[in-house]
Amino acid sequence: ITVIPEVDLPGHMLAALAAYPEMGCTGGPYEVCPRWGVFEDVLCIGNEKSMQFLEDVMAEIIDIFPSKYIHIGGDEAPRTRWEKCPKCQARIRTEKLKADKNHTAEDRLQSYCMTRIEKLLNSKGRQIIGWDEILEGDVAPNATVMSWRGSAGGIKAAQLGHDVIMTPNDYCYFDYYQSEDTRHEPFAIGGFVPLEKVYSLNPTASLTEEQAKHILGTQANLWTEYIPTSEQVEYMVLPRMAALAEVQWTQLEKKDYTNFTTRLAGLIGLYRRDGLNYREPFRQQADSTATEKK
Numbered sequence: 001i002t003v004i005p006e007v008d009l010p011g012h013m014l015a016a017l018a019a020y021p022e023m024g025c026t027g028g029p030y031e032v033c034p035r036w037g038v039f040e041d042v043l044c045i046g047n048e049k050s051m052q053f054l055e056d057v058m059a060e061i062i063d064i065f066p067s068k069y070i071h072i073g074g075d076e077a078p079r080t081r082w083e084k085c086p087k088c089q090a091r092i093r094t095e096k097l098k099a100d101k102n103h104t105a106e107d108r109l110q111s112y113c114m115t116r117i118e119k120l121l122n123s124k125g126r127q128i129i130g131w132d133e134i135l136e137g138d139v140a141p142n143a144t145v146m147s148w149r150g151s152a153g154g155i156k157a158a159q160l161g162h163d164v165i166m167t168p169n170d171y172c173y174f175d176y177y178q179s180e181d182t183r184h185e186p187f188a189i190g191g192f193v194p195l196e197k198v199y200s201l202n203p204t205a206s207l208t209e210e211q212a213k214h215i216l217g218t219q220a221n222l223w224t225e226y227i228p229t230s231e232q233v234e235y236m237v238l239p240r241m242a243a244l245a246e247v248q249w250t251q252l253e254k255k256d257y258t259n260f261t262t263r264l265a266g267l268i269g270l271y272r273r274d275g276l277n278y279r280e281p282f283r284q285q286a287d288s289t290a291t292e293k294k
């Protein structure tokens with residue numbers, strides 16, 4: 001097992017800004033947010049001190065994690081502060097970052113930041129992964145794209161020749177509910193990703209054979225804003241993880257959901273033996289039937 005760390009930049013930085021307010025565009029003060037969300041206060045890319053901070057953090061990260069890949073996020077970074085920040089606007093001028101019909105100059109400022117960190121990591125023999133938002137600017141050239149807002153970003157990235165990890169939220173977000181009858185489920189962030197939906201994912205759909213080679217695999221995401229215990233982690237993961245594993249290692253023409261559920265009974269026996277807190281899959285079938293009746 002290789003652990004790949006993610007340090008999200010230049011957004012999702014509120015905790016860092018609370019500690020080092022001078023690295024934000026407004027100078028703060030900032031507070032660590034006790035709730036999840038997307039925040040307008042992001043790292044000031046015009047401030048060389050912020051860039052130095054990122055480079056120092058990355059130096060420590062590669063020291064700790066030997067993984068070939070380092071995930072540097074790139075998602076959910078609003079441009080509003082950069083638009084009004086003299087330092088960021090000065091960076092846009094000195095780097096000659098230009099808007100075009102698809103990108104604002106601030107989109108390009110994000111790309112500048114991502115590319116600079118990518119170059120640093122490449123120079124240390126590492127590759128970056130970024131969320132599909134990195135396609136909104138000039139994508140860092142060797143970046144592997146993680147497609148989370150559906151599969152569209154992953155398809156586009158594969159067509160551009162980037163490697164891709166498919167983790168579309170409508171199939172692979174295991175923090176989403178497993179039933180539409182949410183009253184009988186532990187409180188979750190929302191959504192609905194039942195077992196059969198996970199199993200139905202085709203990560204190379206609508207790609208040519210050549211483009212499909214860029215799909216490295218799939219990934220489940222389990223964000224834990226609403227998951228306080230490891231027992232609940234097990235409940236959200238099992239048995240959806242078994243379905244996703246089969247998506248990865250089974251040829252498309254051999255996938256058969258009914259056959260999978262038959263074999264799942266054996267796997268459930270192992271979950272029971274090991275005392276794991278799985279979700280009863282045959283309850284799942286009842287959920288599907290209920291859905292069809294609607």
Ligand SMILES: [Zn+2]
Binds near residue numbers: 025081085087088089
């Ligand atoms: Zn700024």
